[in-house]
Amino acid sequence: MSTPHNNAEKGDIAKTVIMPGDPLRAKFIAENYLENPVCYNEVRGMYGYTGVYKGKRISVQGSGMGMPSMAIYSWELFSEYDVDNIIRTGTAGAISDNVSLRDIIIAMSASTNSAYASQYNLPGTYAPTASWELLSQAVKVTENKGVNFHVGNIFSSDTFYDDAGSLAQWQKMGVLGIEMETAALYMNASRAGKNALCILTVSDCPLKNLSTTAEERQSGFRNMMEIALETAVSI
Numbered sequence: 001m002s003t004p005h006n007n008a009e010k011g012d013i014a015k016t017v018i019m020p021g022d023p024l025r026a027k028f029i030a031e032n033y034l035e036n037p038v039c040y041n042e043v044r045g046m047y048g049y050t051g052v053y054k055g056k057r058i059s060v061q062g063s064g065m066g067m068p069s070m071a072i073y074s075w076e077l078f079s080e081y082d083v084d085n086i087i088r089t090g091t092a093g094a095i096s097d098n099v100s101l102r103d104i105i106i107a108m109s110a111s112t113n114s115a116y117a118s119q120y121n122l123p124g125t126y127a128p129t130a131s132w133e134l135l136s137q138a139v140k141v142t143e144n145k146g147v148n149f150h151v152g153n154i155f156s157s158d159t160f161y162d163d164a165g166s167l168a169q170w171q172k173m174g175v176l177g178i179e180m181e182t183a184a185l186y187m188n189a190s191r192a193g194k195n196a197l198c199i200l201t202v203s204d205c206p207l208k209n210l211s212t213t214a215e216e217r218q219s220g221f222r223n224m225m226e227i228a229l230e231t232a233v234s235i
């Protein structure tokens with residue numbers, strides 16, 4: 001079998017998948033952290049690999065940028081490939097004043113301006129939420145790592161270059177940071193009865209015009225990657 005977007009055969013993909021937005025990050029993780037990585041997908045350059053980390057079979061696959069892309073890949077992983085757990089790793093812009101460059105954000109929930117939830121015909125506003133099992137494990141792992149981290153609500157936006165400049169309003173509601181994928185991932189996981197979590201590294205502060213260097217993003221990325229891998233082996 002395969003899907004329009006994924007060449008993998010059933011069974012090629014592990015029960016737990018780590019999903020960076022950038023497929024080249026997926027390749028980097030596979031080559032630097034997994035034993036015996038095997039590439040199962042190259043369609044559209046959205047690399048997917050399965051290998052072994054600390055004795056456990058783990059997959060790592062790119063999601064692409066934005067909710068439609070994340071939604072396609074995560075839907076197929078949950079519904080066509082029997083994946084149980086997806087851990088997104090990505091970057092975020094800080095919104096809260098308490099969040100600094102290079103901090104880690106673990107997304108308990110994801111507010112959004114996306115219309116993704118409209119497909120469910122709910123008579124109200126849905127609250128996309130992380131899996132408690134993954135969230136609680138990730139918090140334990142992150143505490144042991146001794147890095148600055150925050151757990152709370154993030155904002156999944158449909159726009160990177162935004163004309164409305166509404167971040168100050170989200171800030172008033174205690175939102176920690178902005179990214180572009182998590183709300184759709186959490187909705188897909190809930191709909192499929194599966195588990196999802198998003199772990200982010202703060203790469204920029206849009207309200208203060210600050211950003212990290214490429215080198216800083218690389219080392220921050222390593223912390224986040226290790227948190228995701230340790231969480232994956234602990235469940």
Ligand code: HPA
Pocket residue numbers: 091092093157159160178179180203204206
């Ligand atoms: N906006 C949206 N997504 C992001 C940002 C941002 O400022 N930084 C990292 N991902």
